[in-house]
Amino acid sequence: MRSLLQSDLLDQVRKAGLYVVLLFVTFLICFPLLWSLSTSLKPSTEIFATPPTLFPSEYSLEQYKSLIYGKDMYFVPGTTYRPKTSPPQHFLSWFANSIIVTFGSTLISVVVSTLAAYSLTRFRYWGRRFIPYFSLLGYMVPSIILVFPLFLVMVKLGLTNNLWSLVLGYVSISLPFCMWLMWAFFRGIPIELEEAALIDGASRFRVFYEIVLPMAAPGIIAAAIFSMIVAWNDYLFARIFINSIQKLPLTVGVMHFFEGVHVNWGLMMASAVMMTLPLAFLFMVVQRHLVAGFGAGAVKG
Amino acid sequence: MDVRLEKVTKAFGSVVAVNDIDLTIREKEFVTLLGPSGCGKTTLLRMIAGLEKVSGGSIYFGDRLVNNVRPGDRDVAMVFQNYALYPHFNVARNIGYGLKVRKTPKAEIERRVCEVARILEIENLLKRKPRQLSGGQRQRVALGRAIVRKPFLFLMDEPLSNLDAKLRVTMRSELKRFHIKLGATTIYVTHDQLEAMTMSDKIAVIDAGVLQQFTTPQEIYNRPANMFVAGFIGSPPMNFLAGTLSHENGPALDFGFTRQPLPAAVHSVVRDLPRGKKLILGVRPQDITLTNPARPEGLPAKVWLVELVGSEKLVDLSCGDDVKLMAEVKAEEDIAVEQTVGVRLNPERLHLFDPETGRSLRD
Numbered sequence: 082m083r084s085l086l087q088s089d090l091l092d093q094v095r096k097a098g099l100y101v102v103l104l105f106v107t108f109l110i111c112f113p114l115l116w117s118l119s120t121s122l123k124p125s126t127e128i129f130a131t132p133p134t135l136f137p138s139e140y141s142l143e144q145y146k147s148l149i150y151g152k153d154m155y156f157v158p159g160t161t162y163r164p165k166t167s168p169p170q171h172f173l174s175w176f177a178n179s180i181i182v183t184f185g186s187t188l189i190s191v192v193v194s195t196l197a198a199y200s201l202t203r204f205r206y207w208g209r210r211f212i213p214y215f216s217l218l219g220y221m222v223p224s225i226i227l228v229f230p231l232f233l234v235m236v237k238l239g240l241t242n243n244l245w246s247l248v249l250g251y252v253s254i255s256l257p258f259c260m261w262l263m264w265a266f267f268r269g270i271p272i273e274l275e276e277a278a279l280i281d282g283a284s285r286f287r288v289f290y291e292i293v294l295p296m297a298a299p300g301i302i303a304a305a306i307f308s309m310i311v312a313w314n315d316y317l318f319a320r321i322f323i324n325s326i327q328k329l330p331l332t333v334g335v336m337h338f339f340e341g342v343h344v345n346w347g348l349m350m351a352s353a354v355m356m357t358l359p360l361a362f363l364f365m366v367v368q369r370h371l372v373a374g375f376g377a378g379a380v381k382g
Numbered sequence: 383m384d385v386r387l388e389k390v391t392k393a394f395g396s397v398v399a400v401n402d403i404d405l406t407i408r409e410k411e412f413v414t415l416l417g418p419s420g421c422g423k424t425t426l427l428r429m430i431a432g433l434e435k436v437s438g439g440s441i442y443f444g445d446r447l448v449n450n451v452r453p454g455d456r457d458v459a460m461v462f463q464n465y466a467l468y469p470h471f472n473v474a475r476n477i478g479y480g481l482k483v484r485k486t487p488k489a490e491i492e493r494r495v496c497e498v499a500r501i502l503e504i505e506n507l508l509k510r511k512p513r514q515l516s517g518g519q520r521q522r523v524a525l526g527r528a529i530v531r532k533p534f535l536f537l538m539d540e541p542l543s544n545l546d547a548k549l550r551v552t553m554r555s556e557l558k559r560f561h562i563k564l565g566a567t568t569i570y571v572t573h574d575q576l577e578a579m580t581m582s583d584k585i586a587v588i589d590a591g592v593l594q595q596f597t598t599p600q601e602i603y604n605r606p607a608n609m610f611v612a613g614f615i616g617s618p619p620m621n622f623l624a625g626t627l628s629h630e631n632g633p634a635l636d637f638g639f640t641r642q643p644l645p646a647a648v649h650s651v652v653r654d655l656p657r658g659k660k661l662i663l664g665v666r667p668q669d670i671t672l673t674n675p676a677r678p679e680g681l682p683a684k685v686w687l688v689e690l691v692g693s694e695k696l697v698d699l700s701c702g703d704d705v706k707l708m709a710e711v712k713a714e715e716d717i718a719v720e721q722t723v724g725v726r727l728n729p730e731r732l733h734l735f736d737p738e739t740g741r742s743l744r745d
Contacts (some may be wrong), residue, residue, distance in 0.1 A: 279452070295470045
């Protein structure tokens with residue numbers, strides 16, 4: 082009896098120790114995010130306060146207001162006001178550009194990869210067995226190698242300084258992997274289901290959208306999330322393909338808060354929080370499907 | 383409406399899966415396509431369903447050529463081996479899908495789905511998803527999906543093979559009952575000869591894409607057309623003994639260690655065959671009698687294995703140098719390993735085959 086109690090106690094201590102370690106690691110990982118959030122909620126005067134405070138002594142939405150209402154960073158009273166010259170005044174444009182480019186490239190990648198995967202797994206023609214491997218080969222080339230050739234292509238197409246250049250650029254990165262993912266996923270969907278629906282009288286198209294697509298939903302969500310991450314987080318393509326400040330996406334736009342030596346940390350952190358929130362929220366909503374999508378594709382592929 | 387197959391062929395590249403099959407399935411008949419795995423029976427069924435294109439030949443439903451008719455327009459229903467239930471629909475939607483696609487009014491769909499669910503005793507499952515059902519329940523739902531459309535032709539691709547043995551026996555009789563009640567033509571594919579024998583009006587035995595025999599179960603059992611059919615039908619399988627023909631004292635087969643007179647049914651066929659011709663004698667285990675080990679009569683044989691299967695015993699015997707036989711006797715018979723028994727073959731139940739063609743020799 083005594084040894085049982087002792088081992089129980091030991092178990093509890095071990096568990097407690099484990100939780101402490103896990104909490105510590107979690108805190109380490111989350112700290113940068115916490116610090117960004119905290120800094121973004123401080124007024125500019127408190128950001129460099131000594132000692133530094135994790136929880137602001139005075140909560141302020143000053144940084145967010147600057148971004149959303151477009152505060153002129155450079156305006157000095159007594160001089161002539163020139164509109165749209167200061168970075169925060171473009172923040173909402175950058176946000177819109179990021180959303181447009183992300184949504185556009187994701188839509189194209191997902192639609193094309195889904196239809197391609199369906200074709201590769203359901204119809205018979207020469208080459209259908211090795212096309213997926215070729216597409217994966219394309220994905221293995223790092224984007225930095227592709228950026229200059231792609232830039233020349235954009236010049237020839239007349240798409241430089243145009244959001245379409247980013248959309249197409251991101252599609253070229255995400256489409257190969259999305260196609261590979263969807264191909265592996267579709268291979269796991271039994272063809273008998275479609276045959277049963279065909280015998281029931283459904284047309285091919287109806288079978289595709291009523292039977293196959295709902296079953297492919299986890300894979301589609303996984304492919305969409307991957308595409309969104311690629312597009313939302315990209316810096317390189319945007320830096321090279323876009324010139325004018327109002328056409329930049331968020332990743333390059335917020336770099337304008339670095340002014341030589343001085344960094345406007347308040348605006349920077351507020352931007353960081355606003356950049357992180359959409360994807361974080363999306364992840365929370367679809368995380369269940371994400372795991373299912375990647376897992377199922379891996380196991381069945 | 384009959385289903386008529388004329389010289390139906392299917393080739394996948396250089397592989398001929400179905401070779402020149404002629405078959406007529408009469409209205410309301412229950413016909414089984416029986417054969418080992420890979421023999422082409424499923425491919426043939428899929429061609430009738432419209433899921434595979436026909437490489438050669440024609441398929442008629444009545445007078446209508448259906449080679450190029452879409453599966454959905456053929457008025458057939460199919461039950462798949464893995465049931466193929468739509469996982470994201472509940473049972474009611476699964477059953478009613480075919481009706482919905484054909485724009486049947488909602489009230490009518492509901493009425494027919496409930497009726498079918500009642501017949502199949504799955505009314506309490508209508509709101510469940512397939513993943514929440516057992517194998518037997520899924521099978522009923524798959525059946526319900528086929529029945530509800532009241533098609534003229536039912537196609538079933540080994541629907542019982544994923545069920546446990548006990549459930550298989552129950553479902554076999556239920557399927558037969560449904561067939562009689564619905565009065566629809568049914569084409570059933572299986573590799574299980576017991577299913578074929580118990581359920582069918584007629585059996586089409588197929589091997590390597592070629593039709594071997596198409597007749598009633600009784601005929602197939604009693605008068606198999608060739609060695610393949612003879613060996614495939616019947617459990618335990620038929621024994622085959624190779625011998626040479628002799629005409630001394632009447633037609634008989636010489637096995638070296640013994641001489642077996644041939645049944646009257648084959649006398650007219652073997653009369654013209656030369657002496658010494660190699661022939662194969664076929665005898666079913668059930669048609670072998672074992673005589674008392676104490677006073678063996680007939681051909682002496684040594685018992686080397688006895689298997690009890692309930693009311694019968696399967697006895698492995700060896701005669702002569704290397705001839706192996708299997709006999710089926712009543713469980714009460716006192717036979718033990720290493721005993722020497724007498725083997726008597728029922729002369730009226732013997733089959734004779736030509737070893738070169740494999741074909742059965744009889745009048």
